[in-house]
Amino acid sequence: MTVQVVLVHGIRTSATMWRSQVEYLTARGNPVRAVDLPGHGARMSEGFTLESAFAAIDDAVRDAATRGPVLLAGHSMGGLLCIEYVGAEEPPPVAGFIAASCTAIPRGIGLQTYRFLARRFDALPDRGMWLTNQVLDRTLPAETRPDFGAGGYAFDTQDLALRSLSVLDLLAALRRIDVPLWFINGQYDQLRVNERLFLRLAKHAELVVVPRTSHLVTAMRPQVFNALLEVALATLEAPDATREAPDATREASDG
Template sequence: MSVHVVMVHGIRTSATMWRAQVDHLRARGIPSTAVDLPGHGARMDEEFTLDGAFATIDRAVRTAAESSDVLLVGHSMGGLLCIEYAGAESPPPIAGFIAASCTAIPRGVALRTYRTLARGVDRLPRRGAWLSEQMLDRTLPPETRRDFGAGGYAYDAQDVALRSLSVLDLLAALRRIDIPLWFVNGQYDQLRVNERLFTRIAPDAELIVVPRTTHLVTAMRPQVFNAVLDLAIATLEALPAGRVSRA
């Protein structure tokens, strides 16, 4: 069975952050879908809601699952949403899952601190865009630098999205995921904070830590992340036919 890759972006970014992966998959003849969540990218004028985000992911997954096995890939906020989605009590029709830069529980002091910092940056001139641009200029390679922000930055959706994440029950969801699962983190990613807990709850998952890499692992090391995609696709292609229900 062929594999279709569905990719879900992180907070403030958009589907354009996946262009290096889309190009890589296209060159291999593998179909892919990179979604824009509500309030992001081409849907910037919409309000971000968890229901809307899950509906977006589910629509892309079920459309792809009509003809292919689905590899779901989520980064940062998108990864957290995808953990909750993949671990639903009624499992969605996905064959494998890559959770990138999202081994953290978005609750408590850590979430409050992050929201406070984000609000502070948002009050800077140009909403702190110049600060983000400098950081990206210094950390991202030329082949992904422009793509990462090509869809614009969803400043207005940021705080409501962060607040919404606190209701996710990620640990319960992780316990229900019984498909091939890969955690991918950059060595210096601040969202590695609960990495050991996540891997303990999902002991069959494979943990891949990319050296000398920050939170933006997909854009900072695109060739490495593409290799992880290739690994996951090869794994799914080797599974027995009909393993995943498309009901």
């Protein structure tokens, strides 16, 4: 059966951030669904709760699972939510999992500092969009630059969503994940702080670090990320596929 792919975006952005991956997967012949979480993208008018976010992910996964094995990929906040989701006590129908730019525990002083900075940024006259655009213009390639904000920015949801993440029990969830798992981080990603702990706790995990790349690894290096999607898909498609993925760290090529 053909591997189905579900993609979950990070905070403030939307399903449009995955356009490069959707194009790649569609051309490859893998059905793909990029989810808009509540309060984001096409669901901007809705309130964000953890329950509604998990429901959005679960609806997409269970629908895809009726047609084949599911590869779930989440970025940043979406990745954190997906760790909790895949590592539930009653596992969902996920055959493989990519957790991108999300190897940090969202609580304590780190989360408080992030929320403080986000609130200060949001308090700027243009909600920080001038600076945001300057950074994105200088770091994202032309092929993905329009995609990142095409679905709008969830300014009003950001602080609530960040606060909600503090109740996630990611360490317990990681211990329960029993499918092939790839952690993908940019070399300069600020959320790499707990990557070694996450790698140690997950049974079948591999860590891939993409050189010269920031937190926005999917958009900054789309060809590399798509190549890593290919690795995951090939693993799930192999006739003798096993859940025993090697515990290893890799540095992605610059191709």
